[in-house]
Each structure stands twice: as C-alpha cells, then as structure tokens.
Amino acid sequence: MEPNSLMMFAMSIGYFQFYEEEATKVWEGKQFQFINTFAIETLDQWSGRNILVLEEASTFTLGVIGNMIMGLEPTGEEQEKFRSNFKLISSCFASLPLKIPGTAFYRGMKACDRMFAVLDSIISKRRSGSGFRQDFLQSLLKKHSKDTVEEDEDKLTDKQLKDNILTLLIAGHEPCSLLVMIPQRLVSPGSSNFWEEHMEILCKREGRTTLTWSEVNNMPYNKVISETLWRATILPWFSRKAAQDFEIDGYNIQKG
Numbered sequence: 001m002e003p004n005s006l007m008m009f010a011m012s013i014g015y016f017q018f019y020e021e022e023a024t025k026v027w028e029g030k031q032f033q034f035i036n037t038f039a040i041e042t043l044d045q046w047s048g049r050n051i052l053v054l055e056e057a058s059t060f061t062l063g064v065i066g067n068m069i070m071g072l073e074p075t076g077e078e079q080e081k082f083r084s085n086f087k088l089i090s091s092c093f094a095s096l097p098l099k100i101p102g103t104a105f106y107r108g109m110k111a112c113d114r115m116f117a118v119l120d121s122i123i124s125k126r127r128s129g130s131g132f133r134q135d136f137l138q139s140l141l142k143k144h145s146k147d148t149v150e151e152d153e154d155k156l157t158d159k160q161l162k163d164n165i166l167t168l169l170i171a172g173h174e175p176c177s178l179l180v181m182i183p184q185r186l187v188s189p190g191s192s193n194f195w196e197e198h199m200e201i202l203c204k205r206e207g208r209t210t211l212t213w214s215e216v217n218n219m220p221y222n223k224v225i226s227e228t229l230w231r232a233t234i235l236p237w238f239s240r241k242a243a244q245d246f247e248i249d250g251y252n253i254q255k256g
Contacts, residue, residue, distance in 0.1 A: 030134065032213045035064055038074050057180035058173070062086060065172050070122060070165055071133035082118065085111040086169065112166070119162045137165060178234045186228040197221050223249065 042060050062083055063074030073079055092108025099106050125131035126141055144156040156164070201215050216222065245255050 031068060033210060034067065036211050038063060041075075053184045054177065054181045057184075058177040059083065061173055061177045061180060062169075065169055065176070067135070069136045069168055069172075070119065071131070071135045071137065078118075082115070085115045085118075086173070089115065089166075090170065090173070115166065116162050119165060120158070123158060123161065136168065137161075140164060175234045179229075182232045182234075183225045183228050186231055187225055194221050220249070 039060070042056070046056070063079060066072035066079065066082060067074050072082060088111035089108050092104045092111075095104035095108070097105050099109060119137075122131065122137065123141065126133075126138060132138065140156070140161055144161070197219055201219075242253050242255050246253050
C-alpha cells in the first residue's frame with residue numbers, strides 16, 4: 001500500500017455517522033478527534049506491509065463503532081476479544097438456525113452470550129457511578145433509568161438495552177467498512193488537486209497540527225470521494241443512475 005493511499009484512507013473518516021442525534025453533540029470535539037487520531041495510528045502500522053484494505057477498514061470501523069457506542073477502547077486485549085466475538089456473530093447470519101455444537105449458528109449464539117456478558121459488566125459499572133462515558137450506551141442508561149421513567153412499561157429492560165447496542169454494532173459495521181474501502185479502489189490519491197488542497201489547508205494553520213471537521217467539510221476533493229458511491233454503492237440492488245444531464249462544479253454528468 002503506497003503512502004498516497006494511506007492519506008485517502010484517513011480522508012474517509014468523514015463518513016462515520018452512527019447515531020445522529022448523539023453524535024451531533026460531540027462530533028466536532030471529542031469524537032472527531034478520536035477518529036482522526038485512531039486513523040493516524042492505524043496508518044502508521046501499514047508501512048512496509050501488504051494491506052487487505054477491506055480487512056483493515058473492518059477492523060478500523062469496529063474500533064470506532066465500539067468506542068462511540070459503548071466506550072470500548074479501539075485497541076488492546078478487550079478489543080481483540082470483542083472483535084473475535086463480533087466476527088463469530090456476523091458469520092452466523094446466513095447459517096441454518098441449528099443450535100447444535102459445532103455449527104456456525106451455535107458458535108454465533110455462544111459469542112453473543114459472551115458479548116452480552118461484556119455489556120452486563122459495562123452497564124453495572126456505569127450504574128455504580130464508575131466508568132462514565134459520553135456515548136450511546138450512557139444516553140440509553142440515562143433515558144431509561146428509574147429516575148427519569150415513571151412507568152415501568154416505558155423502561156427498557158437490560159436485555160432490550162443490550163439488543164439495541166448489538167443491533168447498532170451489526171447494522172453500522174459492514175456499511176461503514178465498505179464506505180471506507182470504496183474510495184481506496186476507485187479514486188487515485190496521486191491527483192495534484194488532492195495534494196494542492198492539503199497544502200492549502202496546512203498553510204492556513206497557525207501552529208495547530210490536528211485536523212478539524214470544518215477542514216474536512218471544506219475539502220473540494222472530498223466531493224470526488226463522495227461521488228465514488230455512485231459507481232460502487234453499498235446497496236448494489238439500488239439504482240444510482242443520473243435521471244438527466246447536469247453539471248456540478250464544472251463537470252458535466254451525462255444521463256444514465
């Protein structure tokens with residue numbers, strides 16, 4: 001993997017939006033800087049290696065989602081166990097629902113039990129007052145605590161809380177992994193526009209070294225990356241054809 005491709009991977013972090021209401025509150029601060037830092041740390045490990053981009057994107061995405069949703073650190077032994085269990089759960093979706101030892105479904109169910117045990121531990125710590133994090137799990141616990149919900153029937157049970165968390169993890173992981181991977185395949189990071197854009201941003205900084213969300217939004221080349229989704233959408237059965245000829249930023253897009 002060439003260094004230019006690594007830069008393209010870093011630019012792809014702007015696509016992460018997993019739970020809009022909560023993410024909007026902290027995106028420009030803590031969450032965006034976390035993703036930016038994690039992306040740089042990930043790219044530093046690519047030097048001199050043959051990279052399977054989708055596999056790396058999958059690992060990166062799971063680290064980000066786990067942190068944003070349940071406050072899990074993106075690296076370390078706990079993350080390794082989390083990723084191992086998550087892969088087993090994902091691999092059993094297309095299997096026959098046979099809860100027999102040795103089957104993919106059985107392994108997935110056991111992994112799900114281990115995942116729920118981890119969540120039970122995290123929830124217990126949060127309720128005891130330790131391990132507070134500004135994440136989706138914390139918002140669920142706050143919203144459905146006994147202090148804020150008067151009627152018991154309106155309060156989510158712990159099982160429902162855990163089901164919500166697991167659903168978000170599963171629903172967000174694969175699409176976001178593909179969103180990170182697609183630009184690597186379809187867009188050439190060697191474009192002069194790409195480097196001119198980044199040099200212009202660097203020249204405007206006054207001693208600051210970290211990337212900001214406003215800088216990402218003001219990168220014209222990001223529009224090119226976004227347009228790759230018209231060629232390789234994560235929903236292959238959904239038509240992404242232009243209904244008529246039109247022009248965008250000086251580029252003529254033909255019908256079809």
